[in-house]
Amino acid sequence: MSDVSSTKVILDGTHTERGHSRSFLAFNAFFAILRRDIRVTGREFVPFLLQALMQPLFFLFIFGKVLPGIGLAAGNFATLMLPGIVALTGMIAAMQGVTLPLVLDLGFAREIDDRLLSPLPVWWVALEKVIFGAIRGVIASSVIFPLGWVILGGGFVVRDDRILVLIGMVLLTGCVGSTIGLLMGTVIKPDQISLMFTLIFTPLLFTGCTYYPWGALRNIRWFQVLTLFNPLTYAAEGLRYSMVPPIGGHNFPTLGIGWILLLLGVSVVTMFVLGTRTFMSRVVT
Amino acid sequence: MSPNTPAIAVRGLVKKYAKAKTNAVDGVSFNVSRGEIFGLLGPNGAGKTTTIGVLTTAIVPTEGSASIMSVDVTRDPISVKQRIAVVPQQSNLDRSLKVREILTFHAAYHGVPRKTREALADKLLNELGLGERKNEKVNRYSGGMAQRLMIARALMHEPDVLFLDEPTNNLDPQSRLFLWERIREMNARGLTILLTTHDMDEADKLCQRIAVMDHGKILVDDTPAELKKLIPGGTVLEVRAYTAAAGDGVRDAVSGALNAIPGVAKVEMVDEKDSNAEAGALSFRVYAEAANALIGPAAQAVLTAGAEVRDLSVKQPSLEEVFIFLTGRHLR
Numbered sequence: 001m002s003d004v005s006s007t008k009v010i011l012d013g014t015h016t017e018r019g020h021s022r023s024f025l026a027f028n029a030f031f032a033i034l035r036r037d038i039r040v041t042g043r044e045f046v047p048f049l050l051q052a053l054m055q056p057l058f059f060l061f062i063f064g065k066v067l068p069g070i071g072l073a074a075g076n077f078a079t080l081m082l083p084g085i086v087a088l089t090g091m092i093a094a095m096q097g098v099t100l101p102l103v104l105d106l107g108f109a110r111e112i113d114d115r116l117l118s119p120l121p122v123w124w125v126a127l128e129k130v131i132f133g134a135i136r137g138v139i140a141s142s143v144i145f146p147l148g149w150v151i152l153g154g155g156f157v158v159r160d161d162r163i164l165v166l167i168g169m170v171l172l173t174g175c176v177g178s179t180i181g182l183l184m185g186t187v188i189k190p191d192q193i194s195l196m197f198t199l200i201f202t203p204l205l206f207t208g209c210t211y212y213p214w215g216a217l218r219n220i221r222w223f224q225v226l227t228l229f230n231p232l233t234y235a236a237e238g239l240r241y242s243m244v245p246p247i248g249g250h251n252f253p254t255l256g257i258g259w260i261l262l263l264l265g266v267s268v269v270t271m272f273v274l275g276t277r278t279f280m281s282r283v284v285t
Numbered sequence: 286m287s288p289n290t291p292a293i294a295v296r297g298l299v300k301k302y303a304k305a306k307t308n309a310v311d312g313v314s315f316n317v318s319r320g321e322i323f324g325l326l327g328p329n330g331a332g333k334t335t336t337i338g339v340l341t342t343a344i345v346p347t348e349g350s351a352s353i354m355s356v357d358v359t360r361d362p363i364s365v366k367q368r369i370a371v372v373p374q375q376s377n378l379d380r381s382l383k384v385r386e387i388l389t390f391h392a393a394y395h396g397v398p399r400k401t402r403e404a405l406a407d408k409l410l411n412e413l414g415l416g417e418r419k420n421e422k423v424n425r426y427s428g429g430m431a432q433r434l435m436i437a438r439a440l441m442h443e444p445d446v447l448f449l450d451e452p453t454n455n456l457d458p459q460s461r462l463f464l465w466e467r468i469r470e471m472n473a474r475g476l477t478i479l480l481t482t483h484d485m486d487e488a489d490k491l492c493q494r495i496a497v498m499d500h501g502k503i504l505v506d507d508t509p510a511e512l513k514k515l516i517p518g519g520t521v522l523e524v525r526a527y528t529a530a531a532g533d534g535v536r537d538a539v540s541g542a543l544n545a546i547p548g549v550a551k552v553e554m555v556d557e558k559d560s561n562a563e564a565g566a567l568s569f570r571v572y573a574e575a576a577n578a579l580i581g582p583a584a585q586a587v588l589t590a591g592a593e594v595r596d597l598s599v600k601q602p603s604l605e606e607v608f609i610f611l612t613g614r615h616l617r
Contacts, residue, residue, distance in 0.1 A: 020396060022361075022363045022364065024396075025363060025367065025395075025396055026363060028393075028396045029394045029395070029396065032390065032393035032396075033394060035390075035393070036379075036382070036390050036393075039382075039386075040381040040382065109377070109380070110373070110375070110377040111377055111378070111379045111380060111381075113371075113373070113377045114377065114394070115394065116343070117341065117342075117366050117371060118366065118394035118395060119364070119366045119367045119394075119395060119396070121363070283343070284343060284344070284345060285302065285343070285344050285345070
């Protein structure tokens, strides 16, 4: 991290001369900033949902209902695709909640200055963004379930014996998205937004095993290997592991859940550390 | 903490940016006393913004130290942030929030209890003439209103030290006068204020002490009145005269006679090159320690040299002249 972390910043229980301990002040500021983000999103909740759900809605309808209906896709395609849609929607919603506001803020709007001048360690402002982004992702992912139930009707099948893994996967997917969002938001300059979105989003979208299970790629080996570099692959496979019911007494084959959790964890930590570093270098010189 | 310790203390401050050849701030030291309005002046690129950046915890110094109310800015930024407020040049207001929320959330970030912050927000909005439009978003606010709102925001957590970066830049005269009054009021209530400005008139009117910076160093640090004494001779007597005679003979005679008056430091002939100048009009600037004592002798000198007296007036040198005298005329 920049020279900031090398200077030992006081953050302990000792009181400032104004009466509160520094850690009390910092936690208080952190939650006030989180409340600010929740208030703003809450006020625009319908636009937020529309933005997050429009694409999955049509994907579910076309790929889960129309294509199988006209015989162009297998009947269980919807069951295999639904976890991918949950992963994709959560990740994108989390990323969008972090990246765009950060690019604009660090670029020229500087609305974030007021939060940086609040009595908390500067990197907590980045942490707050990540947690808020993850909350957005979890909400967006969760809404896919009722949406899928309505659109797919009988095609909506989810196993209920791995519900804890499912909850964990939804949370983790939100964190993966928001930490990638943090790194992107701190690296991208405002004049590069549209180019970078195309260069990053599109490959992320199509190499993430959202519309196909990873195991089915074994005939295109190089592509199967390539998808392993996309965190979305692990999110989608983990959600398949926890959602797709056994077929003919056999569990649906996915990437190993241990590897999935490990690599998603590694992704969250790496992206957070890298993102926080660039964040710090942008706000403290 | 003794009440006599300075509100801002800067010692041997150096900042070198990673890719820069020279130091942006190059060994700066100064104190700002509690309750003072302190002006930091200097051409663009002089190092003012970097100095303020260090004091507001956004920039880490390469060398030296700085403290706010005896709290070191690099060691304990959290306590420093609790005590300072910053009003930047350009609006950084939160455009996703309503006007009143901008104030209440700011206070919440700083741990001000709900009841206190709600009451304080209403009070400040009314004081700053924004009470009627408190439920709007800032998009529809004019530059002057945004500036007032940023000042209200700064006061929400009752800071000890306020940083104002070119506060009246781009404001209409009404807003400027209004802000000046508010700045004096806040100061009267005990707030220490550090302000930067390019408006020398503003610095002169508001600041109790002024430091002029250039090339990362502080050139002078004194009261406006003392700074004006830096101009050679101190005060200026402007002399306008008239002669019907052609040629430069009378002009040189008047100049010589003015120069001969005891106490005169320097006489400058002002070229009346502009087309409006009447033929035969003469104009001089007489520099002296006490120009007002020269009015009689100067009139006498003009008459003796064979010209008519048109006008005599004593001018105090402006802060602008001091500024140019110290930092030169070249563009940055």
